[in-house]
Amino acid sequence: MKLLGSSRSPYVQKCRIALVEKGLAFDYEEVAPTHAEVIAGNPLAKIPTLIRADGRGLYDSSVIVDYVDGLGGASMLIPADFEARIEVRRWEALGDGIMDAVVAISHENRTPEAQRKGPDYIARHQSKIDAGVAAMEHDLGAKPFCFGSTITLADVACASALIYLDRAMPDLNWREKHPTLAQHFAKLQERPSIKALG
Ligand SMILES: N[C@@H](CCC(=O)N[C@@H](CS)C(=O)NCC(=O)O)C(=O)O
Incomplete structure (x- = not known):
């Protein structure tokens, strides 16, 4: 494939x-x-x-x-159990939603000034990002992974969103407000799957 x-x-x-x-x-x-x-x-x-x-x-x-x-391979990223699956999917939606908001702001910033949607549009998407990252910190809590005791799609979605956030908004400084999430993200970044992205 x-x-x-x-x-x-x-x-x-x-x-x-x-x-x-x-x-x-x-x-x-x-x-x-x-x-x-x-x-x-x-x-x-x-x-x-x-x-x-x-x-x-x-x-x-x-x-x-x-x-x-x-397709098989290593342990399941999406659990079979109904409630567990929904929780992991919710994490995915949270990660995707943060990525969507960062994409929207990046696109707005690249648009010629005369055609921009304006500061309210940016603020609306920025508040989605801020609230989304805060929700990640809250929902992670003291757990070793975003969901359960092994890596799942919840961690994949969380890492994908934070990698993109760091690249597109390097000055956001979300780590200061969300130290637990920052620690978890640092641990995820050590995984070969994330190192392989280059
Ligand atoms: N919800 C889609 C989003 C995919 C998406 O929007 N990809 C962008 C690149 S980041 C794209 O291909 N845009 C081209 C277009 O919309 O014409 C997913 O999760 O795969």
Whole structure:
């Protein structure tokens, strides 16, 4: 199977982390959403797109992680138990939501001044980021992982969001307010799956 994406996309990074955590063999190609293979595999022309071994395309990151998890490999990233699965998925939604808000602000900042949506738009998305990171700190609590006692999609989503936040907003200084989350993130960054992102 082959993952198509760009290291600039947090949703792509999330899939890469999940694939390495599962210990599954995959090819990775750096491409833009406009690349012909992306369009052939994903009518929405977005990255990440996964080309399965049988040639079929899969999207979006949430479905790709679910698929990859079901292929086997290392321990499950998405628990089978209903309540556990919903909690891990909620963490995923939290991580994705933070990434969406950072993407929105980055896009706004790249837009020519005359066409920008304005400071209220930025403030609205910034408050999603701030509240989202605070929720991560709260929900992590004193646990060794975001959910349960081993790595799950909850940690993959948390790490993907914080990696992107650090890259796009290096001056945010979220660690000062959220030391427990900062410590957990530092531990996650030592994992080969995250080091492999480069
Ligand atoms: N919800 C999607 C988001 C994917 C997404 O928005 N990817 C962006 C790159 S970060 C993209 O391909 N944008 C191109 C476009 O929208 O035309 C996921 O989780 O995979």
